[in-house]
Amino acid sequence: MSVTIRAVDRDGLELCTVPLPHGGDPRAVLDHCGYTWLGVKRAWFGEDGRLVIEAVAGDRPTPEPTTGPTSPPVESDEDVRLAPGELPRVRQRIAAYALVETERGVLLTELSEKVRAAAGRWTLPGGGLDEGEDPRTGLIREVWEETGQHVTDIELVDVRTGHWVGVAPDGHVEDFHSVRLVHTARCAEPTDAVVHDLDGSTSAAAWVPRTQLEDYPLAPMLEDTLTTWLSHLPTP
Template identity: 55%
Template sequence: MVGRPVVRQRLAAYALVVSERGVLATEFSDRTAVPGMWGLPGGGIDPGENPASTVQREVFEETGQEIEITQFLDVQSDHWIGHSPSGVVEDFHAVRLIYAARCDQPRDPVVHDVGGTTAASQWVSADRIRDVAWINGSRALLGKHSHDVLRTFSRRRTA
């Protein structure tokens, strides 16, 4: 007999990170329901942690980049019932705080949190954003915000 799903709500923070190299992307690992798909870097907020600090920590763990938060962009909320990375069936509610950030010294991305939910990371040039297999939430955020965030970054560099 299958029991009731574990009810779980997760507050997380993510960033649309831009640099002279484009937009920072992270690939989901086999521990997720969407392996091989791409998203924005970020993750769960630890108890007592400031969401902006979460983004900086998660971006470094998932990509090796040091960033500066520039503004709060959006909130996303999703609900589903399914298997967690540990195999537990969850009634899951995700609340994501989305920030804009810039990386003034972009390097080749490297995943420090090996064995987690991030398989790889990369910079995606602005002209290739539409070519990436983004998860739906990231695709929606990029469609809504990437043009303005990239334009603001470019203006700042030329000023």
């Protein structure tokens, strides 16, 4: 899969359309083009198979393009070992995640041992999209597989990326670029969380009250963002 960032102004007029390079961060890409990221509107797969992320952007105080990198520095897992002449396998993963809260709490999932660097940490339910799969459709599927919950009223609220070199579950070393589409969603009839995909990346699921979130070791993608994302939700 490949990704395109389409920036529009507050009135929906197109400002620029640029590819997201491997390892790239959408905010840095727009900054490089002379615009400031103000938020995300929607995401869809075009007829050419590329994921289009439409973001609302504004002019920077100094509108000239920047010369800084569009990709943050690449992190590397401690156990990475490459043979002489070996190069990491380049892989990009587009995934959709759901932020869901009911009177039972916030819906979280625990990462299994298949997620080597973050096993035992808790994250939002969600996962990788199939080729050309609508992000909302994929999100509904992933939430059901990982928690047994049915969700509706899905709204895209943020896009986050990660870039690192690490060992994949199959033992290969990967130059991995993660593009995460974060949505809010509604669960009208919450039930006890049950993991249906028993051979996947999720080992457990739970509804966690906000007052108990600090008791759970969070995955890196949530450590600095969960509080911000929760602000998009009303307290049940």
